[in-house]
Amino acid sequence: MSKKKSHPYQPEQDVHRITLYNTIYPEHQHTSRKPRLYLHFDFACFYAQIEQLWNKMYGLPLIVGGWRKQNGQVKGIVATASYEARKFGIKTGMSAFEAWQLCPHVCMKQVDYDSYKAISEQVHYIFKEFAPVVERYSMDEYFMEVDFLLDKSRDEIEAFAKRLQNRIYEVTNLVGAVGIARAKTYSKLCSSLDKPKGRTLILTDDDERTKIWPLELDEVWGVARKRHKHILAEGYKTIGDVAQRGNEKTFMRLFGANFGKMLYQTITGQDQGRVMEEISEDYQLKQGVSYGHTFSEGSTDLDRIKGEYAIAVQHICYRMRSYGIRANSFFGMFGYNDPNSPGVGFRFVTQAHTNIDDYVYQALMDKVEPALKKACENGIEIRNIGLGTKEIDKTQQLNVFFQDNEEKVARTKAMDEIKNRFGRQYITKANTLTRVKGNTHFLERNA
Known part of the structure; x- marks a missing residue:
């Protein structure tokens, strides 16, 4: 009798990748230093473009992520804004109410994640027509290895980029910008x-001096707010300042030997980053997996908030099993509805490395439930949650002092097989069914 074929995991399903890289890590780099050429394609206001196209709303200011309640109150978060909306000062991440205040006639659409994802996958196939190695960095951004253009003239390279843009527009009626x-x-x-x-x-040193060097340093991967302050304090404001006057030793002193060196190379354009296929191990697992979710409104319903954390645990544990990893150290957070109140971060550990939902959820609740209960009893509304892995294990070695319950493991595998075959919506744990009510600015937002 032939062995029953199992269905493959889908670790990237329902994942909206906000940011993948903090910088180009060593394991993301080529080992050789030969000349290379990279192409980056970035759709313009991807979600908004799609909604304008499908709803014949070209020329209208539009945000994706907002809606009105029955009483007319504007709710939600701006996931993206059309260029027409941006002219009014509307930005990604602001509340839909702020956007409405800036532009009272702004059009609002809710995120249709599944449709955007379908178009993104269609575009991925188109990119494969142009280059053998393609990385889908997010739903609306792509990298390509284009070393085969190195010996071509500038006009020929630009013609290649134009053909790519035309092909994307021909199939999808969407536009995007290209950088090589x-x-x-x-x-x-x-x-x-x-x-x-x-x-x-x-393509040349002169191109870098005239087009890249004037850019502010916080435009670069890895230069977040705190790091930016440290670099500014050293007298560097632009990429050109670092390229002309900076050195590795300064960055190593500021940020450590390994990360400092990598950050300096990233800023000065010396990185030799690989274009990574979407399901390569290195692509996702430098820092494990994580999940974040913002409720449409604040909640003081403890059971529903616990249900949202159960969903978070289900997502990250499924993805860990997909990648064949486990973790015993996790981080989390919850944020208040009051924008002036800082969020609460926390860490917790499980008895051993695991990717089984029950163990992670129990350890999570032991850590966070008392704080959530106190907030809810005091009428302090919770608005968003986050959860992720801190330390991962890829070895699959047996834990010495703790073993996963065989029945739990078998039940988990059976559920995964159903999810992989029919979709995650067809089976779930009971504790994930109690959710915070309302719409969300992302149907399922992961990072």
């Missing part, structure tokens, strides 16, 4: 220089 550069980081930077549908080529 000698470093992966710089290709991403230069695609943003001529949006919504320009083409920017950084």
Whole structure:
């Protein structure tokens, strides 16, 4: 009798990748230093473009992520805004109410994640027509290895970029900008220089000096707010300042030997980042997996908030099993509805490395439930939650002092097989059914 075939895991299903890289890590780099060429394609206001196209709303200011309650109250968070809306000062991440205040006639649409994802997958196939190695960095951004263009003229390289843009538009009626550069980081930077549908080529030292060096340092991967302050304190304001006057030793002193060196190389365009296929191990697992979710309104219903955490646990544990990893150290957070109140972060550990939902959820509740209960009893509304792995294990070695319950493992495998075959919506744990009511700015938002 032939062995029953199992269905493959789908670790990237329902994942909206906000940010993948903090910088180009060593394991994301080529080992050789030969000349390379990278292409980065970035759709302009991807969600908004799709909604404008499907709803014949071209030329209208539109945000995705907002809606009105029955009483007319504006709720939600701006996931993206059309260029027409941005002219009024509307930005991604602000509340839909703020957007409405800036532009009272703004059109609002809720996120249709499944449809956007379907178009993203369609586009992925188109990119494969142009290059053998393609990385879908997020639903609306792609990297390509285009070393085969190295010996071509500038006109020929630009013609290649234009053919790609035309092909995307021919199939989807959507537009995006292209950046081509000698470093992966710089290709991403230069695609943003001529949006919504320009083409920017950084092929020479002079190109870098004139187009990249004037950019502010916080435009670069890895230069977050706190790091930016440290770098500014050293007298560096632009990429050019670091390229001309900076050195590795300064960054190593500020940020440590390994990360400091990598950050310096990223800023100065010396990284040799690989274009990584979507299901490669390195692509996702530098820092494990995580999940974040914002409720449409604040809640003081403890059971429903616990249900949202159960959903978070289910997501990250499924993805850990998909990648063949476990964790014993986790981080989490919850945020208040009051924007002036800082969120609460926490960490917790399980008895051993595991990817079984029950163990993670129990350890999570032992840590966070008392704080949640206190907030709810005092009428303090919770608005968002987050959960992720802190330390991961890829070895699959047996735990010495703790063993997963065989019945739990078997039941989990059976549930995974149903999810993999028919979809995650067809089976779930009972504790995930009690959710905070309302719409969300992302149907399921993961990072």
